[in-house]
Amino acid sequence: MTALSLSPTARPRNAVLRLHRPALIVWGVFQLLALSALLWVHLFRAPAARADHSASYFVLTDVNNVMNLLGDVLSYVSIAVAAWAGATLIGRELEDGTARLAWTQSVTPARWLTAKLTASAVPLIAGTTLSALLFAWVWTTDQDVLVTNWSWDRVLVPAGPLSVALVVFALAAGTLAGVALRRALPALAVASGVTYAARYFFGRKWDDIWPDRHFWPVQLTATAVLLALTALALVAAFTLLGRRTDIKGAAV
Template sequence: MTALAMSPTARPQRAVLRLHRPALTVWGAFQLLVVGALLWVHLFRAPAAREDHFASYFVLTDVNNIMNFLGEVLSYVSVAVAAWAGAALTGRELESGTARLAWTQSVTPARWLTAKLTAAAVPLTAGTTLLALLFAWIWTTDQDVLVTNWSWDRVLVPAGPMSVALVLFALAVGTLAGVALGRALPALAVAAGITYAARYFFGRKWDNIWPDRHFWPVQLTATAVLLALTALAVVAAFALLGRRTDIKGAAV
């Protein structure tokens, strides 16, 4: 099936989308669930908290608990992206040999990797941007009933462009790990670990580190650094893939 998907007459991006349709379905379902939960908070839970400050407390419907939970989930989605990119997007195909089969059908290694990155980056960027805008709007609009501070990682990470940069960084790191290791499980572990470390570092409580900093300076600085690291990881992945295929081609 993979060989047919990568036939010379087909566009590589379209083939990648067909191959990873289950992952796209999961990503779409995840977005719908989060959007529904955020709108439920804004339309029902926040107004209820305003109307009755002395209402009986229930952990599963408390507006702060829901927003904190959604913020944590959104701030760590990059780790899942890194694991998927390392294992399924690149590592598994290199390990099984299906990538090399595609390269024999007029799809160069560079074009193969470009198709992989493009097909994944577009829905990830669009979806993460939507979730970031919605989360930031609801957190700002309903701030009168929320006790969280902008510098808390469960707000800082998902409420701005840093969330998009972190997901793209995860995609690049996962791709690089898959190309470098050529095996699904090791690439998954390495990519997830590196992305978790990056999320921890960039999502730390900035009010304890730089008390005079504000939301946008922190967001833009972190975003710029993450995008620079993303570019380096992508360049490294292409360079390593080209070097390995050139060496193997010369050996043959």
């Protein structure tokens, strides 16, 4: 093996990137469209709303309608991530035997799962962080023409670290569902349902629950709880995968 050869850890990660390249492309396109729409709101729609309050109303370009739509889409994207993780990233490979094939090529189940999580988490975290920063900046800068309150889920979720925590939790929930159920469609359904429940609970109108709290206390508290749940889900996924492969000799 030459000095330029890939390390054993890098090989499965690169294989994951090749296998799931279409999903990564879709994620990249989605982020590009979301970021472009946010910049369009800030650079064109918000100044137009300030300059002419009597301008004719058009539902598709109204600054509040566009910002609300973007907030809703960005706050629910975690459910799509959970569905993909449960069905495609983990469930399908356990169902059709692709995972077992990888385990026969000097890749342990734990390394296989680690490579999948690492290759998926990096673009998910990077894209969500960037969109959260830009959403928060646009919403803060253009508050004079926006009517939404910080406690509304379409602002609270996409405008801070809660959005990143939800996406990471979705990846972990999908992973655990895939490992536990070993079938693509059931894992998709369970992961989506669990993530939707988390999105609903942590994105609900917090001023009705914690009336004395403000944006950052709520953001940080919800983020900390979600990250703790994410850690528990990942520990459970690795433990369950390890037990099954130990008992059945690397056969799920």
